[in-house]
Amino acid sequence: MxxxxxxxxxxxxxxxxxxxxxxxxxxxxxxxxxxxxxxxxxxxxxxxxxxxxxxxxxxxxxxxxxxxxxxxxxxxxxxxxxxxxxxxxxxxxxxxxxxxxxxxxxxxxxxxxxxxxxxxxxxxxxxxxxxxxxxxxxxxxxxxxxxxxxxxxxxxxxxxxxxxxxxxxxxxxxxxxxxxxxxMRHRSYQKVHLPASLRPSVAAALVQLTQPGNSDVFLDPMCGTGTILIERGLACRHGLLIGGDIDGAAIAAAVENVGPRHRPRELMLWDARRLPLADGTVDRVASNLPFGRQLGTPRELPALYLALAGELERVLKPGGKAVLLTSEIGTLRDAIDQCPRLRLGRHYPINILGQGATIQILDRRH
Ligand SMILES: C[S@@+](CC[C@H](N)C(=O)[O-])C[C@H]1O[C@@H](n2cnc3c(N)ncnc32)[C@H](O)[C@@H]1O
The missing domain is CATH 3.30.2130.30 (VC0802-like)
Known part of the structure; x- marks a missing residue:
């Protein structure tokens, strides 16, 4: 009415x-x-x-x-x-x-x-x-x-x-x-913070841009403290949430922050350059990528992004979608150029606490 x-x-x-x-x-x-x-x-x-x-x-x-x-x-x-x-x-x-x-x-x-x-x-x-x-x-x-x-x-x-x-x-x-x-800004689930923790409202924006569906297999390959995974769990139902990180402290924090909720879900210690996932098994990806200043040697970034892009191209289902946040958008686009089955979609320049970054959408071709 x-x-x-x-x-x-x-x-x-x-x-x-x-x-x-x-x-x-x-x-x-x-x-x-x-x-x-x-x-x-x-x-x-x-x-x-x-x-x-x-x-x-x-x-x-x-x-x-x-x-x-x-x-x-x-x-x-x-x-x-x-x-x-x-x-x-x-x-x-x-x-x-x-x-x-x-x-x-x-x-x-x-x-x-x-x-x-x-x-x-x-x-x-x-x-x-x-x-x-x-x-x-x-x-x-x-x-x-x-x-x-x-x-x-x-x-x-x-x-x-x-x-x-x-x-x-x-x-x-x-x-x-x-x-x-x-x-509203600092969600009650954020028990453990690490310096690179993402603002929850940005994590929620990345999730929304994946256009989540109730049966999605959702992946954050560099999940840090798990903010994006939790926002995905809160957005709507899911088939499976998968998160991993190369840093043991980050995964421990993610396990603590996710708690017993949002099942089914899997959190793993891994190197996103070699994901232990089968080809064509993931519907949606959202991730906050390591930025240059977070890595010991920024020169590693192109190789890291290239390896990650190749893995996303492999594990995404045809028609799948990835939403990535980075301050190194040129490096990311160079990597995507090497992946014929990934297509660049819309992008959103944003500003987090004075630092510029870009949200880039990628589509896995059919
Ligand atoms: C910008 S942070 C992500 C922060 C996360 N969104 C959060 O809210 O906590 C980037 C993460 O990528 C992880 N990382 C860097 N290289 C990696 C790799 N090769 N494989 C998996 N994770 C990696 C870092 O350990 C870090 O936790």
Whole structure:
């Protein structure tokens, strides 16, 4: 039945570069979903702005989002410089949908009803360098919130109940109230971390790009601590999960992190250059490949990628798919060029904590 509720505007943060993949997850998860646009805070976040009539609690199930916000205000056409701050001082208080935002937040988690609500403002500025500091923007936004709430909301430097995020993106200010907490970014299954552990939202994006099916034999040939395998296990049912790594400590961590769930699954100590798997037995592969700086000698990388590509070409079923993450995309493509039964598909440049990398899709020809 169509819902009678009015749509609410939200936005999510993603790793820059996976906004479009996150949009697809939103469209699949939510029955009613209208995309309002994509935004970027360079090197920090991609943003997907959307509206839906669905219950906000559903958004907590998103796997590609790093954080979820209910939108409190959008102020367009802000002049550059100090004049812009003056315009915000005037226009922002009226634009803030504070009570609506708080009601949405209360539907997601409990907020103590007693006393003034405490908040902290976080500001991000993207685009042409502004003459004022971020602290000046924080000040304007905090004052607007206090005024709009008739001093019922109190700004504090730490220990806040809620976070207000102010994103100045070129000439537009987007203000949101954070609905999610740390647990969205750092999943509870991550018991053991190693330095090269992948961010779960990126692992979830790799998995989604494999277009998983319920009976898939799924492989991560360089599984590290097992993040991708776990995200695959959580995505939908599977036939078999297979993971391996050359490093015993990584496999021990993967065994600990995967725990007793996601059966049937096999975790093995192996060299991905010689996989102990029969030809044409794997439906889907996703992997975060070792990058140059993670290897003792970067010169080894072309040979490693070439051997891995040959093994993927061999073990994938015709029509199978591999989704690989690397910062050495040229080296990977050179390796794929040597594999006539693999075809390069779409790729997604992304940015993880300031480092550029590429998600490359490969198709095993029929
Ligand atoms: C970027 S890390 C993967 C991190 C993993 N996605 C995670 O979240 O923990 C690359 C992994 O490749 C492994 N590796 C390097 N060379 C390998 C090889 N020849 N065979 C199997 N694994 C290898 C490393 O031990 C490392 O765990």
């Amino acid at each position: 169509p819902s009678e509720r009015r749509p609410t505007l939200y936005y999510i943060h993603t790793i820059p570069g996976i906004e479009g993949v996150a949009r697809d997850e939103l469209a699949t998860l939510l029955g009613v979903f209208v995309l309002e646009g994509f935004k970027t805070v360079p090197d920090r976040n991609g943003m997907v702005v959307f509206s839906t009539t669905e219950d906000a609690r559903r958004l907590m199930d998103l796997r590609l989002a790093e954080d979820v916000f209910v939108l409190l205000a959008r102020v367009p056409d802000i002049p550059w410089g100090w004049e812009g701050l003056a315009v915000l001082r005037e226009r922002l208080p009226r634009a803030l949908a504070l009570n609506h935002g708080l009601n949405v937040l209360r539907s997601v988690r409990a907020i103590r009803p007693d006393g003034p609500l405490t908040f902290r403002t976080i500001a991000r500025v993207a685009g042409s360098g502004q003459p004022y500091r971020r602290a000046d923007l924080v000040d304007v936004v905090s004052k607007a919130v206090r005024g709009r709430s008739r001093q019922q909301w109190k700004s504090v430097p730490s220990g806040e109940q809620v976070e207000i995020w102010a994103n100045l993106l070129g000439r537009e200010l987007v203000v949101g109230l954070r609905l999610s907490d740390e647990s």
